[in-house]
Amino acid sequence: MATPHNQANPGEIAPRMLMPGDPLRAQFIAEQYLEHPVCYNRVRNMLGFTGTYKGVPVSVQGSGMGMPSIGIYSYELFHTYNVQKIIRVGTAGGIAPQVQLRDIVLGQGACTNSSYASQYGLPGTYAPIGDFALLEAAAAHARQLNLHWHVGNLLSSDTFYDDSNSTAQWQKMNVLAVEMEAAALYMNAARAGKQALCIATVSDLPLTGASTSAQERQESFTAMMELALEAIITEGD
Numbered sequence: 185m186a187t188p189h190n191q192a193n194p195g196e197i198a199p200r201m202l203m204p205g206d207p208l209r210a211q212f213i214a215e216q217y218l219e220h221p222v223c224y225n226r227v228r229n230m231l232g233f234t235g236t237y238k239g240v241p242v243s244v245q246g247s248g249m250g251m252p253s254i255g256i257y258s259y260e261l262f263h264t265y266n267v268q269k270i271i272r273v274g275t276a277g278g279i280a281p282q283v284q285l286r287d288i289v290l291g292q293g294a295c296t297n298s299s300y301a302s303q304y305g306l307p308g309t310y311a312p313i314g315d316f317a318l319l320e321a322a323a324a325h326a327r328q329l330n331l332h333w334h335v336g337n338l339l340s341s342d343t344f345y346d347d348s349n350s351t352a353q354w355q356k357m358n359v360l361a362v363e364m365e366a367a368a369l370y371m372n373a374a375r376a377g378k379q380a381l382c383i384a385t386v387s388d389l390p391l392t393g394a395s396t397s398a399q400e401r402q403e404s405f406t407a408m409m410e411l412a413l414e415a416i417i418t419e420g421d
């Protein structure tokens with residue numbers, strides 16, 4: 185086994201990766217969009233597949249939920265498997281008033297209530313940001329595909345069930361949506377000198393209680409998947 189969490193051999197994972205939280209969403213993307221997908225990881229059922237998209241090698245693997253989980257998987261992918269670009273394809277709760285169910289949010293930045301950055305011992309507050317080339321490619325394709333999309337700040341939260349009810353406070357700072365992984369992914373990418381972006385589909389609106397079904401979350405957010413696949417194969421530094 186190459187790492188404690190990934191049984192892939194070096195070379196079995198492509199330099200370009202899509203990363204949903206849910207491993208079954210990874211399987212869905214692989215089966216739906218990749219040519220000749222091969223499963224390279226089943227450890228903890230964190231399924232990972234490599235195939236090609238429009239002839240370009242692309243992998244797709246689950247990250248699990250939360251920053252500790254994506255922190256482990258993305259670290260191993262960047263450092264052991266030489267992955268260069270990861271686009272997280274997640275679900276998020278819409279916070280800003282203009283963000284509606286099923287809209288797509290491109291995470292230009294990722295605020296967080298987690299202490300993930302403390303490992304770096306910085307003498308201040310780190311601002312995790314998405315990679316500009318990936319962001320630019322995703323924005324261009326979103327425009328071309330005529331999607332309902334927004335670009336701006338995400339909140340990567342350590343809590344899904346938040347006792348402090350802080351969503352309205354983040355709304356005041358123009359945070360668009362809440363999810364649970366982008367900030368750690370952006371920090372791991374920055375530290376490794378790699379590229380990362382989070383694209384999220386709005387699955388619910390925590391401030392109103394509106395939501396989509398689990399089945400829809402797993403399978404039917406295809407606009408985001410197609411957008412991320414186009415962005416990940418776009419050349420750019």
Ligand SMILES: O=P(O)(O)O[C@H]1O[C@H](CO)[C@@H](O)[C@H]1O
Pocket residue numbers: 204205206248249250273274275276344362363364365
């Ligand atoms: O749909 P995924 O990618 O898992 O993303 C969101 O959904 C999970 C919470 O339900 C968290 O992982 C959050 O970030």
Ligand SMILES: O=c1cc[nH]c(=O)[nH]1
Pocket residue numbers: 275276277278344362363364387388390
């Ligand atoms: O982390 C998440 C994901 C989807 N919806 C939320 O409210 N939070």
